[in-house]
Amino acid sequence: MAPPARYCVPGSAGSGHCGRGAGEGRPGAVRSLGPPGAGPGRTAPWQRRPLSPCPLGERLCSTEEATAGSGTYTRHGFIFSSLAGCLEKRSEDSGLPVVSVVRDAESQLLPDVGAVVTCKVCSINSRFAKVHILYVGSTPLKSTFRGTIRREDIRATEKDKVEVYKSFRPGDIVLAKVISLGDAQSNYLLSTAENELGVVVARSEAGVQMVPISWCEMQCPRTHTKDFRKVARVQPQFLQT
Amino acid sequence: MAAGRGEAAEACVGRVVLPGDVLLLPARPDEDGERLRLGAGAAPRGRLLCGPGLRRCVAGLLVTKCGLLRHRQAGGGGAAGGAYWVDSQQKRYVPVKGDHVIGIVTAKAGDVFKLDVGGSEQASLSYLAFEGATKRNRPNVQVGDLIYGQFLVANKDMEPEMVCIDSSGRSSGMGIIGQDGFLFKVSLGLIRKLLAPKCEIIQELSQLYPFELVLGMNGRIWVKAKTVQQTLIIVNILEACEYMTAEQRKQALAKLSGH
Numbered sequence: 446m447a448p449p450a451r452y453c454v455p456g457s458a459g460s461g462h463c464g465r466g467a468g469e470g471r472p473g474a475v476r477s478l479g480p481p482g483a484g485p486g487r488t489a490p491w492q493r494r495p496l497s498p499c500p501l502g503e504r505l506c507s508t509e510e511a512t513a514g515s516g517t518y519t520r521h522g523f524i525f526s527s528l529a530g531c532l533e534k535r536s537e538d539s540g541l542p543v544v545s546v547v548r549d550a551e552s553q554l555l556p557d558v559g560a561v562v563t564c565k566v567c568s569i570n571s572r573f574a575k576v577h578i579l580y581v582g583s584t585p586l587k588s589t590f591r592g593t594i595r596r597e598d599i600r601a602t603e604k605d606k607v608e609v610y611k612s613f614r615p616g617d618i619v620l621a622k623v624i625s626l627g628d629a630q631s632n633y634l635l636s637t638a639e640n641e642l643g644v645v646v647a648r649s650e651a652g653v654q655m656v657p658i659s660w661c662e663m664q665c666p667r668t669h670t671k672d673f674r675k676v677a678r679v680q681p682q683f684l685q686t
Numbered sequence: 687m688a689a690g691r692g693e694a695a696e697a698c699v700g701r702v703v704l705p706g707d708v709l710l711l712p713a714r715p716d717e718d719g720e721r722l723r724l725g726a727g728a729a730p731r732g733r734l735l736c737g738p739g740l741r742r743c744v745a746g747l748l749v750t751k752c753g754l755l756r757h758r759q760a761g762g763g764g765a766a767g768g769a770y771w772v773d774s775q776q777k778r779y780v781p782v783k784g785d786h787v788i789g790i791v792t793a794k795a796g797d798v799f800k801l802d803v804g805g806s807e808q809a810s811l812s813y814l815a816f817e818g819a820t821k822r823n824r825p826n827v828q829v830g831d832l833i834y835g836q837f838l839v840a841n842k843d844m845e846p847e848m849v850c851i852d853s854s855g856r857s858s859g860m861g862i863i864g865q866d867g868f869l870f871k872v873s874l875g876l877i878r879k880l881l882a883p884k885c886e887i888i889q890e891l892s893q894l895y896p897f898e899l900v901l902g903m904n905g906r907i908w909v910k911a912k913t914v915q916q917t918l919i920i921v922n923i924l925e926a927c928e929y930m931t932a933e934q935r936k937q938a939l940a941k942l943s944g945h
């Protein structure tokens with residue numbers, strides 16, 4: 446009697462056999478998940494040559510065989526790919542090899558919680574400011590992400606007296622810190638509630654770059670008009686004394 | 687007409703200036719183009735006020751609107767060095783903070799009313815911005831109502847915000863404009879003329895019939911008299927005032943009061 450379709454750890458001796466069992470699809474039997482990608486004549490994905498194409502959602506292997514790297518996630522004791530790209534298996538010195546899926550030759554740098562990002566203000570509101578994230582740390586991003594700086598996250602002190610119009614204007618370059626990745630619909634949530642965060646570059650109405658004169662004011666060198674901004678303090682390592 | 691290089695500002699006062707003209711200001715000895723004076727000091731002595739239609743540039747003042755150049759001498763003892771501005775005709779209204787305007791309610795969105803004030807964006811008005819309004823005691827505002835209020839926030843980067851109370855919390859004449867009456871639009875120059883103190887037009891009209899009048903800086907006027915006919919007569923006179931001389935206006939009013 447043929448063994449019923451059941452879980453098989455890929456790479457084990459019976460993988461081919463189980464594959465055939467699953468492929469037949471016996472009527473009435475509960476169709477359990479066969480070995481990933483297994484079927485007659487197919488090899489498990491992680492045994493293929495490195496950097497082979499890998500579709501989205503493919504189950505790669507179990508967590509006992511390898512650890513999940515970037516571009517993958519674990520569910521029910523198995524590792525699935527969360528990107529459509531190339532499968533990469535790296536062997537670590539300690540413990541299991543690391544399986545990851547990469548989209549391009551170099552991996553996309555995603556802003557993480559606590560990272561300092563450089564962004565450009567695109568629109569302001571009385572409650573928040575919308576920004577485009579251009580750089581993460583000192584690495585430029587290939588495609589800009591969108592972020593939001595809420596009114597209460599602009600300053601650390603006197604949060605209810607903050608006016609967004611006196612802190613940012615559209616077109617300003619701002620250093621901010623990521624405080625939340627947001628949901629599927631919402632953008633990254635950013636904060637400038639530190640001395641070293643805030644507006645770095647701003648242009649006046651005359652189109653000239655303004656000079657900061659205090660933590661809340663900038664002055665245009667041509668028309669000498671003062672504008673309010675939440676100015677970032679220069680970090681001590683960049684000051685030349 | 688100012689030359690391409692630039693003419694002295696004093697010479698152009700009272701003349702027509704066009705956008706792009708550069709008006710030269712007399713050079714001040716203590717001003718240094720290279721260095722920027724910082725600090726919390728007050729405006730330097732003899733500082734010029736740059737009014738609507740003008741912008742500062744490297745050489746002096748750059749004209750951005752066409753019209754007549756006006757100048758006001760410095761006030762006695764004041765630190766200001768006088769003001770220059772351009773008197774121009776305009777029909778399109780640009781929201782300015784502190785202006786009193788008449789808005790038409792177009793939508794109610796949660797706690798906020800959206801008003802059409804004739805600008806590029808609709809203004810928002812919170813329901814708490816009325817005198818005596820609380821969360822329980824909401825004002826009775828419907829779509830299509832007329833509201834007389836002032837701008838709290840008005841700049842080119844954000845949508846304008848209106849309120850119907852002043853800084854002390856009193857309405858001082860602002861709020862929902864009552865039923866009946868007639869709303870019409872005129873140019874901004876006529877509104878400024880009507881709002882001048884001791885305006886002759888208003889005084890002469892009040893001799894004719896008693897009426898209620900609300901003037902909005904966005905070019906909108908609301909009139910209400912006892913009968914519809916009287917209201918329409920006042921509306922027609924106000925609209926025609928823009929192009930009538932004082933003599934013609936007196937003749938027209940004399941003809942009407944004779945009837």
